[in-house]
Amino acid sequence: MVSGEAGIGKSRLLAEAGTRMAARGWPVLDVHADRLERRVLYAALVAALRAVRVDSTYTEGLRREAVAALDLAVPAAFGQACGAVTRLFTALAATGPLAITVDDLHELDDDSLALLAVVLRRLSSAPIGLVVALRPHLAAPNAAAEEMLDRLADEVEVVRVELGTLSPEELAAVIAPVLGAEPDKDLVAEVHRRADGNPFFAAEIARSLAESGLLAVEAGHAHLTVAPQAVRLTRRNAVLRRVVPLADQARAFDDLVRAHVVTADAPDGYRFFHDIVADALYDEIGPAECRRLHRMIAERLLADRARGEAVDPLELAWHVSESAVPGDPVAVSVLTEAAHRALTGAPEAAANFCARALSLLHDDADERPGLLALRCRALARASRPADAVGPGRTALDLLPPGEDRFRTATAVISSLFLLGRVDEAIAVVDGQIAAGPAPATLHAQRAVMLVFAGRTAEARDEARVAAAAVPASPAEDVVVCGQLAMLTSMLGRHAETIEFADRALRASGTSTTLQLQALAVCASTEALAGLVSEATWRLRRAEQLAEETGTAHAFPGELGLTRVVLDYLGGRWDGALEGLRTVAAELETREQATLAAALTAVELEIRTWRGELVLAARLAARPAPTMRNMADLHAHAVAGYLAASGDVPAAVRVLRDALTDPSTAPYGCLLLARLIELAPDPALLSTLVEIASPRVSPWSKTTLHRTVGVARADRASLVAAVNSAEAGGLVFERARAQLALGELAGDAAPGLIEAYRTFARLGAHGLRRRAGRRLHELGEKVPRSRSRASGLLTESEERVARLVQQGMRNREIATALHYSPRSIEVYLSRIYAKLRVSSRLELARALDAMDAVS
The missing domain is CATH 1.10.8 (Helicase, Ruva Protein; domain 3)
Incomplete structure (x- = not known):
């Protein structure tokens, strides 16, 4: 990190460093940030990606994919952009070190800074050199740049170079x-x-x-x-x-070129020789002159539009935004029009247009309630629930009864739900319903909020009201059915969950946005309920629709969560952990606490079953979520970790605290089953049979049959568990049921061998060893413990290799596996020799390829 005042030589130093690294054969990604391009999402980063040297058609394809992801310029596409850039950087660093230089880091846009922070932390073990230059002691510091550097400092070594003045x-x-x-x-x-x-x-x-x-x-x-x-x-x-205006503009420009104030940048373009020149010029012009120039352009565009000529409303809105004065009705109208146009494709921009228009209005202006409502809905669409709540609640106090008010209420309630503030959401919906006749959407939302608050009887009554109401539009029907699918899933009525999910898709008609909403919301609901087949179909249809219509940025949280949960239930644990990184970053950025809690529970389960207890401990220490279903999943996973750590009494306490009312607990089957495993109790088993028997979810049925089979030594129940899991696509649950059956019956060796291989593939070596011991007792031949890495690695070597694949450094791996850092180095030398690789990156790529084949 090179710092120093303007003109001290930072840019020259970076240029020389880039030249020398390029001379060594390193690909160099040269990013030049400036004040103007900071206004455009990813502008400087995209320009650098287009200019970087690539050495193969494969890498060129990744470069095009990354540029396309960044060119979407939609905040909801952040996770997709992170993934695309990560793949490109991985390819660029595959044959040798990759150098990244960023000049004037403080002028890089916030989205680019966030993306680089996520990508570089993921690739902290890759051979990547980053050289950045920035000015210290700025009048308006860039908090995002400082946050990026702080985050990187936690992961990699940072060398700071302070350039001083010359003698x-x-x-x-x-x-x-x-x-x-x-x-x-x-x-x-x-x-x-x-x-x-x-x-x-x-x-x-x-x-x-x-x-x-x-x-x-x-x-x-x-x-x-x-x-x-x-x-x-x-x-x-x-x-x-030297920037002195002359009578002849052509001669003046020639003078500027000769004086090196501007220099040729491309065949048809010029740029300032140094950013200091641009900064000095803009500072000299001053804000008043900038506003005057923007006003001149805005007036010309307005005149063109008045004559019937085509004018880009977003370009017009930008100039109006920079030049408008308070009380200007034309400016408010232009900004409002631009906000409506940008709402679907660029909700962040729409929210900003609304904010600017609001700043031009006095407190009692007639346009104020509508703009507040529009800003709330735009922020909700942009997955910024925390920011959406404030303007939305203010709008609800000002808007008269009607569709706009109800749509705003829906956005506020959904935002509060995503933030985990259920009681506030109930208060909002109660106020809207009390004010007069309410649409079906609000009744459906109220029903869901009530069940999350533990008021199950009221939730059922409210759901009947919502289901009986006639939706006013297809959009309302989609929302109502999605909410009722969630509600019935919470109540364990999974047949109705599937029925409402199908109805939501039918109601969406030909609207791409409504179809994606119906598919994404219901897919995540079904995945969390263990309805693997149904959720998989909806996920694939959503992905196909998004690809066909170019809307891959839509509903990234819901679809990302669905992929992770399905990979977990379907026995693709490495894929689940890889997906967790991208989706978790997306949800953290968007403050979607409810969905993020599900990811934590999934990762905690995987880490615990794999015996990675040091990593699991960090996850278990996170605060318990407030949402009822997520709290149940969290308790289930934490209890599993505590039991694996040897603290069975603490695990039992966690489960009992979560089971105050087993009949209404969203994940009551899972909680009861784990409690019975740790503290067998016939009364608890009877309760499990009572609440799980009516449920049709394969996850619930498998859990019920396996638990009953083990507790009662009932072969038929264990066979039913194996069959239910197989029919439901629950790979890990099927292996657990096969293990239980093999430990009970002497003639179940084929299933036991299959379970052994499944546990080995998943990395659940504790269960694999149990299966191996039972096969020894039965006199059966135990399959060789072949590593997924072409059968070459031992179990210990593979565990080290897999943690390297996940991006962990040597000291982190040593802590997780209770080895010394020197032992990890020895293991890595053996792994490199066996797999014929020479770097951590090559190792990760080799394991990825083997996973794809398997």
Whole structure:
């Protein structure tokens, strides 16, 4: 990290570093940030990606994929963009180190900074060198840049280089080429004093003195021809004095080129020679002149539109936004129109247009309630629930009864739900229903909120009201059915869950947005209920629809969560952990606490079954979620971790605390089954049979049959568990049932062998060893414990390799596996030799390829 004041030589240092790294054969991603491009999402990063050298058609394809993901410029596509850029960086660093240079990091847009932070942390073990330059002590510091550097400092080694000013002797070498002669000591001292030792300003001052005729060269040395106090030249004037308007604009531009103020950048373009020139020019113009220029452009565009000419409303809105004055009705109208147009494709921009329009209105303006409502809905669409609540609640206080008010209420309630603030959501919906006749949407939302609050009887009554109401539109029907699918899933009525999910899709008609909403919301609901077949179908249909219509950015949280849960239930644990990284970053950015809690529970289960208890401990220590279903999943996973750690009493306490009312607990079957495993109790088993028997979810049926089979030594129940799991696509649950059956019956060796292989593939080696011991007892041949890595690695070596694949560093792996860092180095040397790889990145790629084949 190179820091220093403007003109001190940061850019020159980065350019030289990039040149030298390129000479070594490194691909160099050269990012140049500036104040103007910061207004455009990913602009500087995309320009750098397009210019970086690639060495294969495969990498070129990844480059196009990354640029396309960034060109979406939609905040909801953040996770997709992170994944695409990660794949590109991985490919670029596959054959040798990758260098990334970022000049003026503080001028990079916030989305690019967030993306680089996520991607570079994922690739912290890859051979990537990052060199950034930034100015310290800014008047308006870039918090996102500082956060990025802080995050990286936690993962990688950061070397800080502070560039100071030059001495008079060093400065003499800088200005000598400008003057064409060696400066004498007095001239050097004067330039050094005026430039404060800054090389850029020193060169500009020297050039200005020479052009002003204030220097003479005698005997090969340059000196001042006037007294120093007669020179009226400051650092800023030295930069700007050559930007003098001339009568002939063409001659003026030629003068600027000759003076190196602007320089050719492309066959048809020019740029300022240095960012300092641009900054000085804009500072000299001042905000008032900027507003005047924006106003001139806005007025011309408005006149063009009045004559019937085509005008881009978003471009018009930008100029209006920069130049409007409070109370301007035309500006408010233009910004409102732009917000409506941007609502679907660019909700962040729509929210910003609304905010600007609101800043132009007085507190009692008639347009204010509608703009607040629109801003709330835009922020909700942009997955910014925390920001959506404030303007939405204010709008609800101001809006008259009607569709706009109900749509705003729906957005506020959904946002509060995602934030885990269920009681507040209930208060909002109660207030809206009390104010007069309410649409079916609000009744459906209220029903869901009530069941999350534990008021199950009221929730059932409210659900009947919602189901009996006639939706006013297809959009309302989709929302109502999605909410009722969620409600019935919470109540264990999974046949109705599937029915409402199908109805939501039928109601969506031909609308792509409604179809994606119906598919995404219901797929995540079904996945969390263990309805693997149904959720898989909806996920595939949503992905196909998104690809066909170019809306891959839609509903990233719901669809990402669905993929992770289905990979977990379907026995693709490595895929689940890989997906967790991207989806977790997306949900963290969007503050979607409810969905994020499900990811934590899934990862905690996988880490516990794999015996990675150090990693599991960090997950178990996270605060318990407030949402009832997520709290149940969290308790189930934490109890499993505590039991695996040897603290069975604590695990039992966690489960009992979560089972205050087993009949209404959303995951009561899972909680009871785990409690019975740890503390067998016939009464608890009877309760499990009572609440699980009516449920049709394969996950519930498998859990019931396996638990009953083990507790009662009932072969038929265990066979039913195996069959239910197989029919439901529950790979891990099927292996657990096969293990239980094999431990009970002497003739179930084929299923036991299959379970052994499943546990080995998943990395659940504790269960694999149990299956192996039972096969020994039965006199059966135990399958060789072949590593998934082509059968070459031992169990310990594979565990180390898999943690490397997940991006962990040696000391983290040592902590997780209770080894010394030196032991990890020895293991890695053996792994590299066996798999014929030479780096951590090559190892990860080799394991990825083997996983794909398996």
